[in-house]
Amino acid sequence: MARRAAACISVSVRPSKLISLLAALVLSSAAAWADAPRRVVSLNLCTDQLAMLLAAPGQLKSVSYISRDKRASAMTAEAAHFPINHGGAEEIYLLNPDLVLAGTYSSRATVNMLRRLGIPVHIMAPALTLDAIPERISEIGRVLGRDATAAKIRAQFESDLAELRKIDGPRPRAAIYNANGWTPGENSLPGQILKTAGFTNVATQAGFAYGGEMPLELLIMAQPDLIVSAPAYDGHSRAEDILDHPALRALTGTATGESVADNTWICGTPHVLDAVRRLAKARRALLAKAD
Amino acid sequence: MRLFLILFALVAALFALSLTIGPARTGPLDSLAALFVGGDGPLPMVMREIRLPRALLAALVGGGLGMAGAALQGYLRNPLAEPGLIGVSGSAALGAVLALQAGLTATASLGLPLAALLGAVIGVFLVIGLAGARGGSLTLILAGIAISALASALTSLVLNLSPNPFAANDIVFWMMGSLADRSMTHFWLALPFVAVGGILLASTARGLDALTLGEDAAETLGLSLTRLRLLVVLGTAAIVGGATAVAGAIGFVGLVVPHILRPFVGAQPSRLLWASALGGAALLLIADISVRVILPDRDLKLGVVTALIGAPLFLHLIFKTRRELP
Amino acid sequence: MSLLTLRDLAATLRNRPVFSNVSLTIDEGELVGLIGPNGAGKTTLMRAALGLLPRQSGQSSLAALSTAERARAVAWMPQAREIAWPIPVERLVALGRLPYLPLSGKIPAEDRAKIDAAIAHLGLEAFRTRAASRLSGGEQARALIARAIAQDTPLLMADEPIAGLDPAHQIATMQVFADLAATGRSTLVSLHDLGLAARHCTRLILLAEGGILADGPPQDVLTDALLARAFGVTAWHQHTPSGPVFQPLEVL
Numbered sequence: 001m002a003r004r005a006a007a008c009i010s011v012s013v014r015p016s017k018l019i020s021l022l023a024a025l026v027l028s029s030a031a032a033w034a035d036a037p038r039r040v041v042s043l044n045l046c047t048d049q050l051a052m053l054l055a056a057p058g059q060l061k062s063v064s065y066i067s068r069d070k071r072a073s074a075m076t077a078e079a080a081h082f083p084i085n086h087g088g089a090e091e092i093y094l095l096n097p098d099l100v101l102a103g104t105y106s107s108r109a110t111v112n113m114l115r116r117l118g119i120p121v122h123i124m125a126p127a128l129t130l131d132a133i134p135e136r137i138s139e140i141g142r143v144l145g146r147d148a149t150a151a152k153i154r155a156q157f158e159s160d161l162a163e164l165r166k167i168d169g170p171r172p173r174a175a176i177y178n179a180n181g182w183t184p185g186e187n188s189l190p191g192q193i194l195k196t197a198g199f200t201n202v203a204t205q206a207g208f209a210y211g212g213e214m215p216l217e218l219l220i221m222a223q224p225d226l227i228v229s230a231p232a233y234d235g236h237s238r239a240e241d242i243l244d245h246p247a248l249r250a251l252t253g254t255a256t257g258e259s260v261a262d263n264t265w266i267c268g269t270p271h272v273l274d275a276v277r278r279l280a281k282a283r284r285a286l287l288a289k290a291d
Numbered sequence: 292m293r294l295f296l297i298l299f300a301l302v303a304a305l306f307a308l309s310l311t312i313g314p315a316r317t318g319p320l321d322s323l324a325a326l327f328v329g330g331d332g333p334l335p336m337v338m339r340e341i342r343l344p345r346a347l348l349a350a351l352v353g354g355g356l357g358m359a360g361a362a363l364q365g366y367l368r369n370p371l372a373e374p375g376l377i378g379v380s381g382s383a384a385l386g387a388v389l390a391l392q393a394g395l396t397a398t399a400s401l402g403l404p405l406a407a408l409l410g411a412v413i414g415v416f417l418v419i420g421l422a423g424a425r426g427g428s429l430t431l432i433l434a435g436i437a438i439s440a441l442a443s444a445l446t447s448l449v450l451n452l453s454p455n456p457f458a459a460n461d462i463v464f465w466m467m468g469s470l471a472d473r474s475m476t477h478f479w480l481a482l483p484f485v486a487v488g489g490i491l492l493a494s495t496a497r498g499l500d501a502l503t504l505g506e507d508a509a510e511t512l513g514l515s516l517t518r519l520r521l522l523v524v525l526g527t528a529a530i531v532g533g534a535t536a537v538a539g540a541i542g543f544v545g546l547v548v549p550h551i552l553r554p555f556v557g558a559q560p561s562r563l564l565w566a567s568a569l570g571g572a573a574l575l576l577i578a579d580i581s582v583r584v585i586l587p588d589r590d591l592k593l594g595v596v597t598a599l600i601g602a603p604l605f606l607h608l609i610f611k612t613r614r615e616l617p
Numbered sequence: 618m619s620l621l622t623l624r625d626l627a628a629t630l631r632n633r634p635v636f637s638n639v640s641l642t643i644d645e646g647e648l649v650g651l652i653g654p655n656g657a658g659k660t661t662l663m664r665a666a667l668g669l670l671p672r673q674s675g676q677s678s679l680a681a682l683s684t685a686e687r688a689r690a691v692a693w694m695p696q697a698r699e700i701a702w703p704i705p706v707e708r709l710v711a712l713g714r715l716p717y718l719p720l721s722g723k724i725p726a727e728d729r730a731k732i733d734a735a736i737a738h739l740g741l742e743a744f745r746t747r748a749a750s751r752l753s754g755g756e757q758a759r760a761l762i763a764r765a766i767a768q769d770t771p772l773l774m775a776d777e778p779i780a781g782l783d784p785a786h787q788i789a790t791m792q793v794f795a796d797l798a799a800t801g802r803s804t805l806v807s808l809h810d811l812g813l814a815a816r817h818c819t820r821l822i823l824l825a826e827g828g829i830l831a832d833g834p835p836q837d838v839l840t841d842a843l844l845a846r847a848f849g850v851t852a853w854h855q856h857t858p859s860g861p862v863f864q865p866l867e868v869l
Contacts, residue, residue, distance in 0.1 A: 505699030513688030
């Protein structure tokens with residue numbers, strides 16, 4: 001209804017086409033705002049971060065506790081300003097939200113319960129490619145009624161990405177190797193980041209298109225030029241032992257020790273570009289050494 | 292003697308097979324040449340740093356667990372006794388996990404197997420204390436269930452409390468065991484413990500034979516029961532501690548192997564000791580080869596395979612034990 | 618030379634005194650029967666003499682020995698016929714040689730001969746390779762006696778070795794003990810069959826009322842008065858041309 005009203009105004013007032021268009025834009029976004037949710041609660045790390053980027057002041061009422069965890073979240077400083085939730089239906093319901101943001105892998109039981117209670121839940125799929133990130137930005141901008149902000153952030157992201165994609169020269173062979181030998185393939189966000197930074201992904205060559213647990217001996221046999229790992233977490237895990245394996249350390253001709261923290265590429269947010277820049281720098285250093 | 296040769300040949304063949312199996316599909320001859328002669332490229336490194344420790348650990352851990360099972364069965368005179376089933380491995384895993392999460396291993400690398408050994412000692416003492424020296428099947432299994440449950444609950448708790456996000460995933464490793472991507476460091480860490488435990492258990496051979504006749508008769512055959520108990524407890528704990536610290540808790544090896552080999556050694560506990568050591572090495576090599584052949588892309592846990600073989604046998608044994616009761 | 622000397626031996630089980638002031642000596646060439654009603658403490662007395670009880674007082678020449686010395690001085694066949702594993706009879710009997718074997722575990726020829734002799738003595742040749750734990754109760758008992766005999770000690774102590782045996786094997790087993798006595802060895806056996814005790818034992822020890830009630834040749838122990846006092850039975854007891862015959866008759 002608001003939209004139709006805006007259209008009427010744009011027709012009735014006609015000083016110039018440009019003005020009418022501007023007015024339409026302003027009014028339609030104002031109208032969208034009138035329709036926008038006022039009490040948004042996010043349950044998922046990735047929706048947390050996009051919502052924090054896009055929401056109007058006071059619009060976002062709570063983010064998940066994980067967004068305050070340095071290991072997973074790229075926006076802990078921002079998250080400190082929001083009350084946190086642990087994703088339980090009861091807890092969420094008591095926050096009295098008019099929109100809940102969840103991820104594809106959020107608890108089904110929680111989501112169904114909230115919907116039964118009459119709360120709208122928007123489920124966002126994870127971004128598996130860099131090109132999916134602008135879509136996710138627009139998607140969350142739309143459900144929050146913040147299309148203009150989303151468009152601005154999206155444009156900035158797209159131009160930055162296009163800039164970063166302008167690389168030439170040799171593509172060194174690299175692997176991202178993490179706890180339990182987990183290696184992301186080309187069709188995963190970290191794999192795309194590696195590719196954008198100018199590397200050939202060893203995992204793809206080894207047959208892990210989407211990623212998987214690559215046995216250490218395949219990694220050794222592949223003799224990559226660079227191995228990227230996440231920095232070790234506190235405490236101990238047997239899963240990370242593999243990153244200290246003598247065979248890895250004995251790999252001559254392979255640069256190791258490059259690390260990209262998980263929090264930069266778990267979620268498809270503009271922060272992934274930091275990872276691209278970092279790896280691009282590592283590539284330049286590698287090529288300089290080779291010369 | 293013939294049995295010894297057969298088992299030895301089996302272990303040697305399986306060891307060689309284990310070396311030639313891996314996700315990097317390399318020819319068996321090339322692999323073995325790279326192992327012994329070396330050469331260019333990454334293959335010698337893969338053979339020496341990844342496959343060799345894996346095969347060595349399978350033989351060492353399997354041999355130790357087989358022998359520990361035979362010794363425990365001989366001492367308790369109960370074919371259901373097995374380090375994994377009666378909670379000794381679980382206690383060792385708890386000790387290892389505590390040491391790792393407390394950071395003990397950072398200060399001394401021996402801290403890991405020592406802590407696992409300590410856990411295993413406590414586990415064995417608790418089981419023998421609860422079940423009594425002549426462990427009746429029922430009390431033995433009940434005591435074992437209680438200790439296993441407690442140890443695994445505490446292990447899970449410690450790992451869940453860890454600040455490391457991967458620690459909780461490790462629960463599966465500590466409960467089921469795996470040899471994936473272990474290194475020579477792990478082999479050298481476990482070797483002294485398993486070797487000392489093996490020597491301690493080997494020295495119980497005569498005592499276990501005598502115990503066939505019961506404690507009174509054994510004592511009047513010149514046997515010190517206190518000394519025997521100490522040797523069995525420490526020997527088992529050293530083996531299980533050393534093995535579990537690097538490979539996790541692998542169950543059923545100590546149950547299956549003595550059971551299969553007992554008829555071939557005239558059921559004599561002393562001869563069953565070394566036969567089970569060789570048999571255990573063979574079984575774990577087979578299990579470790581199977582996990583790589585059946586699901587090469589997944590880190591299938593060793594305990595899954597040994598349990599698939601062992602659990603039906605365990606049921607059969609329980610059934611048999613029940614039938615033999617009056 | 619005495620093979621066993623007990624002086625003022627006393628034992629308590631679960632805070633209950635079982636017997637006290639037991640003094641006796643067993644010399645070479647004796648077949649001593651230990652008799653007494655149920656619960657008199659026959660098993661406890663034998664285990665105390667061996668030094669196997671945690672709480673006992675007084676002196677026993679065997680309990681004073683080290684475990685290794687004791688293993689060469691006395692062989693013990695407990696009442697519970699435990700054979701934990703299905704080991705072949707010949708290996709079971711060979712366990713008797715454990716105190717003498719070299720560490721290598723190889724059985725030297727002379728030990729082998731003693732094992733064979735013990736198997737032959739108990740008539741177990743046909744069972745040599747059979748799993749001992751799967752034999753009948755009587756056959757198991759004989760295999761365990763053969764094991765104790767293979768230990769080849771001056772003294773053999775056996776707790777109810779003939780219980781559950783058929784008459785032929787009961788007599789044959791008592792005869793085995795008598796044969797041992799003939800070679801200068803001695804046997805202390807507890808038994809309930811007073812008829813066999815009367816016929817085969819050279820001496821009987823009657824344990825009752827917390828101590829030794831009588832100790833001497835069978836005819837001196839199996840008197841009407843002592844039988845009435847210890848067992849509460851009457852008996853018919855006669856020396857016949859075919860040896861002494863003893864038959865308990867009725868409960869008093």
